[in-house]
Amino acid sequence: MLENTSFAFIANKLNVNCTLPIKIIENHYFQKANYIQIQEIKNHLKKSGYFSDYFQFNLSPYEFVYVQDENTPEKQNFKSQHLEPEEWKYYILAFQGNNSEIYNLQQVANLAEIELEIALVFLYHKEVGGYGIQKNPIHSFNCFFEIDRNDSYSHESINDTHLQEVSLIYQDFKNLDEAKYLYIKQAIKMLEELKHLPYHSKFRIIGLFTIIEFLITHKQIDTGDSITRQVTNKMALLSKRFSKQLDYSAFFKDIPESTIWKKLYAYRSCIAHGTQADFQKELSVLKDDSTARKFLKLVVKTLLRHSLSEPQLYTDLKEC
Numbered sequence: 358m359l360e361n362t363s364f365a366f367i368a369n370k371l372n373v374n375c376t377l378p379i380k381i382i383e384n385h386y387f388q389k390a391n392y393i394q395i396q397e398i399k400n401h402l403k404k405s406g407y408f409s410d411y412f413q414f415n416l417s418p419y420e421f422v423y424v425q426d427e428n429t430p431e432k433q434n435f436k437s438q439h440l441e442p443e444e445w446k447y448y449i450l451a452f453q454g455n456n457s458e459i460y461n462l463q464q465v466a467n468l469a470e471i472e473l474e475i476a477l478v479f480l481y482h483k484e485v486g487g488y489g490i491q492k493n494p495i496h497s498f499n500c501f502f503e504i505d506r507n508d509s510y511s512h513e514s515i516n517d518t519h520l521q522e523v524s525l526i527y528q529d530f531k532n533l534d535e536a537k538y539l540y541i542k543q544a545i546k547m548l549e550e551l552k553h554l555p556y557h558s559k560f561r562i563i564g565l566f567t568i569i570e571f572l573i574t575h576k577q578i579d580t581g582d583s584i585t586r587q588v589t590n591k592m593a594l595l596s597k598r599f600s601k602q603l604d605y606s607a608f609f610k611d612i613p614e615s616t617i618w619k620k621l622y623a624y625r626s627c628i629a630h631g632t633q634a635d636f637q638k639e640l641s642v643l644k645d646d647s648t649a650r651k652f653l654k655l656v657v658k659t660l661l662r663h664s665l666s667e668p669q670l671y672t673d674l675k676e677c
Contacts, residue, residue, distance in 0.1 A: 364481075366476055368501065369471075369472075372446075373389075379520050386450065394449060395447050397488055419445055422437070423437055423438070424436060450462065459478055461530065476492065477490060493553075537672075541572070541661070569656060574675065598667065599659055605617060621643065627640075
């Protein structure tokens with residue numbers, strides 16, 4: 358465990374089911390925040406106006422959980438249960454040296470099953486015995502606003518396998534020949550940049566389509582070479598090589614993949630041209646905006662993760 362050192366605050370509300378600390382990469386450890394670090398986090402959150410409804414009671418979302426109300430067993434009612442300080446859910450990435458790898462770790466974490474959100478970075482200055490704060494104001498605002506707006510009853514469960522996944526993706530990320538496959542790292546950066554947009558912005562959906570096309574398509578040559586056709590055919594090919602099968606049926610039941618992509622691109626067209634998407638009729642296959650958004654996000658994460666393993670395949674695929 359690293360003490361009196363710099364750290365990055367993980368904004369996710371987590372249930373951690375493993376022994377900490379865990380080494381993510383060299384000199385970077387996932388661990389619980391200590392008392393001093395918690396005070397630094399709380400002071401900044403309060404001064405910045407995040408979670409104001411909680412802080413009027415000197416609380417934050419990381420200090421309580423929701424449990425089912427036993428007084429109403431016939432209903433799914435929940436009540437908040439305050440945690441003892443040793444049970445608070447402030448988690449950090451503690452690190453030594455400069456913060457040069459923190460941004461890389463955030464980009465890598467975006468591709469993992471559980472996406473750790475690095476919202477604030479506290480840089481320890483030994484000379485003054487205190488911390489300076491580094492953050493992307495727009496990203497931090499969107500991140501904490503969404504947590505506050507969507508105050509769900511559950512926490513994300515994370516274990517050592519999830520954390521080791523971040524380490525493995527990081528190794529592939531660092532081993533990628535950037536001079537040869539620069540576009541892959543550009544696509545990974547684009548996914549991180551989407552966080553600058555509000556969570557429910559339709560521009561995020563357009564951005565997800567853009568990353569898919571950026572990775573696997575080329576400029577349309579003729580009518581038989583449409584982007585929709587390219588994506589449909591190439592996704593069918595790539596799906597056979599993914600380490601974890603992309604489960605279309607989990608989102609859209611037993612609908613042909615080609616039909617799903619056709620409807621997804623019809624939805625994209627609605628957004629781009631300002632027409633109302635009709636999920637009751639024409640786009641009923643997609644169910645709703647949320648389902649389409651979640652599926653596209655999974656597709657992007659799956660493609661990016663796989664492209665780190667077989668980068669030459671993606672270079673070749675773009676050309677055909």
